[in-house]
Amino acid sequence: MKKLVSSVLVASMVLSLAACGSSASSAAESTAASSDAASTAATAEAGEGSGAYTGTPIKIGGIGPITGAAAVYGQAVKNAEELAVKEINAANGSDVFEWKFEDDEHDAEKSVNAYNTLKDWGLQVLAGPVTTTPSLAVAAETANDNIFMMTPSASAVDVIAAGDNVFQICFTDPNQGVASADYIADNQLGTKVGIIYDSSDAYSRGVHDKFQAEAAEKGLEIVADEAFTSDNKSDLSTQVAKCQEAGADLVFLPIYYQEASQILIGANKTGYEPTFFGCDGMDGILAIEGFDTSLAEGLMLLTPFAADAKDEKTQAFVTAYEEAYGDTPNQFAADAYDVVYAIYQAVLAGNINGDMDASDICEALKTQFGSMTFDGLTGEGMTWDASGAVSKAPKAVVIKDGAYTAM
Numbered sequence: 001m002k003k004l005v006s007s008v009l010v011a012s013m014v015l016s017l018a019a020c021g022s023s024a025s026s027a028a029e030s031t032a033a034s035s036d037a038a039s040t041a042a043t044a045e046a047g048e049g050s051g052a053y054t055g056t057p058i059k060i061g062g063i064g065p066i067t068g069a070a071a072v073y074g075q076a077v078k079n080a081e082e083l084a085v086k087e088i089n090a091a092n093g094s095d096v097f098e099w100k101f102e103d104d105e106h107d108a109e110k111s112v113n114a115y116n117t118l119k120d121w122g123l124q125v126l127a128g129p130v131t132t133t134p135s136l137a138v139a140a141e142t143a144n145d146n147i148f149m150m151t152p153s154a155s156a157v158d159v160i161a162a163g164d165n166v167f168q169i170c171f172t173d174p175n176q177g178v179a180s181a182d183y184i185a186d187n188q189l190g191t192k193v194g195i196i197y198d199s200s201d202a203y204s205r206g207v208h209d210k211f212q213a214e215a216a217e218k219g220l221e222i223v224a225d226e227a228f229t230s231d232n233k234s235d236l237s238t239q240v241a242k243c244q245e246a247g248a249d250l251v252f253l254p255i256y257y258q259e260a261s262q263i264l265i266g267a268n269k270t271g272y273e274p275t276f277f278g279c280d281g282m283d284g285i286l287a288i289e290g291f292d293t294s295l296a297e298g299l300m301l302l303t304p305f306a307a308d309a310k311d312e313k314t315q316a317f318v319t320a321y322e323e324a325y326g327d328t329p330n331q332f333a334a335d336a337y338d339v340v341y342a343i344y345q346a347v348l349a350g351n352i353n354g355d356m357d358a359s360d361i362c363e364a365l366k367t368q369f370g371s372m373t374f375d376g377l378t379g380e381g382m383t384w385d386a387s388g389a390v391s392k393a394p395k396a397v398v399i400k401d402g403a404y405t406a407m
Contacts, residue, residue, distance in 0.1 A: 059122045060081075061099070061100050063129040064130030065104055065106040067103055076332040081337070088341070104129060112137050124148075135151050136202065140163075145359075150343065151339075154203075170280065170390070176302060177207040177208065185218035189275055193215060194224035194246060196252075198256075224246040244270060257278075257283065257288065280301070286402065302394045305335070306406040341374075352364045369384045369388075
């Protein structure tokens with residue numbers, strides 16, 4: 001069963017790649033009933049007749065927190081990267097990628113150490129890091145080394161500003177802030193808005209600032225704007241109380257799920273029941289050990305991925321992931337999966353191989369990402385601008401009956 005699901009998933013992904021190239025029609029006519037056919041379809045698109053990958057495997061590395069408070073993000077990314085690499089290598093009939101993943105515990109210094117460990121291993125392409133602060137530190141290093149870096153989930157604009165070698169597949173913070181305000185206003189989810197954010201965190205601050213500006217444009221009334229910092233986040237009851245006293249009927253939370261869980265617990269203690277709305281950092285709240293997930297019922301968040309979506313591509317991915325890892329993939333997993341497949345498309349299109357040095361690979365990948373279109377789990381028709389930022393449409397989900405449900 002697992003082998004069948006994997007073959008279907010690879011076929012789905014690579015046929016979506018085939019839709020972008022000049023030989024899309026011929027690739028689509030293939031049934032892709034086996035992994036061999038899937039590999040042929042992918043090759044036909046991405047390389048415009050370049051043939052199956054036959055070069056030396058490219059060393060692709062990942063970095064993220066697989067221990068510590070943010071481990072739910074890093075483990076999801078690690079799993080999805082591993083799954084994608086295994087599928088691609090199996091479909092090709094020989095290894096396209098050699099893959100290694102290092103833990104950074106969501107710490108900037110440890111992330112740089114992890115990057116140096118991967119460099120010693122022979123790193124040629126970096127699929128990571130996962131979180132923003134470590135990515136800021138590592139991006140500067142990759143820019144100095146001219147090693148291609150694509151982060152699945154570090155959304156601060158400053159990450160891609162480090163160099164023209166750095167790309168994102170997730171929304172940037174400004175996009176999340178603007179999209180959140182637009183969604184709340186357009187769907188009339190609240191009339192008086194409170195905000196609770198981490199002013200010491202680049203991700204939270206970036207989303208907050210753009211949300212605040214767009215909310216004013218959309219006519220949303222912000223009645224409370226409450227900050228905390230990383231060194232005083234053990235008790236957020238004051239921030240919750242300020243929102244409650246101001247009469248906020250919607251509270252926007254551009255923060256990570258750990259702090260959000262405290263806010264939900266605090267609101268429940270005082271009987272405060274606004275609509276809570278978050279961004280992609282909220283994904284993971286249902287996996288907190290010991291957290292009463294009923295408190296998250298009705299929580300909304302913007303995310304490019306919903307595991308219960310009914311399209312064939314998503315369902316094949318969810319099934320393969322659950323069978324491999326015994327867990328339902330979150331948005332971070334989907335983003336990471338797309339990172340590997342997008343790099344794969346670019347590798348085939350650019351005739352890139354592991355015999356090239358990392359700097360030459362970087363230049364070739366930059367060229368491909370500057371002109372290609374990619375259809376993935378987290379968006380159709382993804383493109384990248386010169387800054388490395390991705391363009392794709394956001395989606396919203398709501399937690400219903402203890403699970404993420406597409407809206």
